[in-house]
Amino acid sequence: MKNFKTISTADSEQLIAEQQPMILDCRDLKDYRAGHIENAMHVHEQLRDSLLKKADKAKPLLIYCYYGHASEHLAEMFGDFGFQQVYSLAGGYADWKEQHKL
Numbered sequence: 001m002k003n004f005k006t007i008s009t010a011d012s013e014q015l016i017a018e019q020q021p022m023i024l025d026c027r028d029l030k031d032y033r034a035g036h037i038e039n040a041m042h043v044h045e046q047l048r049d050s051l052l053k054k055a056d057k058a059k060p061l062l063i064y065c066y067y068g069h070a071s072e073h074l075a076e077m078f079g080d081f082g083f084q085q086v087y088s089l090a091g092g093y094a095d096w097k098e099q100h101k102l
């Protein structure tokens with residue numbers, strides 16, 4: 001069974017507004033630097049490992065990548081570690097950008 005959910009850009013906005021999830025950007029650092037969702041952290045391996053061990057597993061987590069594929073793998077990993085509300089942004093940052101006309 002899937003231990004994370006995929007979420008649309010519109011629903012993720014609601015999630016961000018209502019639940020202030022931790023937001024993780026798993027794209028390349030240069031793309032993160034060029035623009036990212038507000039308050040998103042760039043996940044490099046070290047941060048990922050420390051979050052997996054230490055972050056609050058009850059806090060919602062929103063993960064995105066370019067188009068929504070890589071984030072599913074990462075979301076699955078967090079789900080496997082017991083994080084209870086893990087979301088992967090469908091369409092990734094590409095969709096987010098398009099919806100926000102960035």
Ligand SMILES: O=S(=O)([O-])[S-]
Nearest residue numbers: 066067068069070
């Ligand atoms: O970032 S991606 O896996 O969707 S190409």
